[in-house]
Amino acid sequence: MTDRTPEQIAADEALTEAIQNAWLAYAPNSDFGVLMEYVVLARRRTFAEDGEPLTANIMIPRDQDVPIDLLIGMTGQAEAIFRHRAVSWAVGDDD
Numbered sequence: 001m002t003d004r005t006p007e008q009i010a011a012d013e014a015l016t017e018a019i020q021n022a023w024l025a026y027a028p029n030s031d032f033g034v035l036m037e038y039v040v041l042a043r044r045r046t047f048a049e050d051g052e053p054l055t056a057n058i059m060i061p062r063d064q065d066v067p068i069d070l071l072i073g074m075t076g077q078a079e080a081i082f083r084h085r086a087v088s089w090a091v092g093d094d095d
Contacts, residue, residue: 004063008064012063016038019038020035037061037070037074038066038074039059039066039071039075040059041057041058041075042060043056043058044056044057044058059071
């Protein structure tokens with residue numbers, strides 16, 4: 001695990017609590033087991049003075065300590081789900 005600042009530790013704890021709360025809000029009947037790992041992907045957008053769009057992306061694994069093989073597996077599974085949904089929506093299947 002990398003050394004984290006007190007601010008990063010507090011942010012990680014708040015993020016874990018927020019994910020727990022979101023999980024229960026969006027899937028109230030699936031609260032089983034212990035939340036072990038997560039990765040948050042986020043994007044921010046701003047504009048330079050000349051109007052050029054600037055984009056920043058961030059990946060935040062739980063406590064900066066999720067093994068790379070799990071990150072690859074979790075993001076790969078999410079990509080497969082998104083691709084399946086995209087195809088389903090394109091053909092009009094509400095799966």
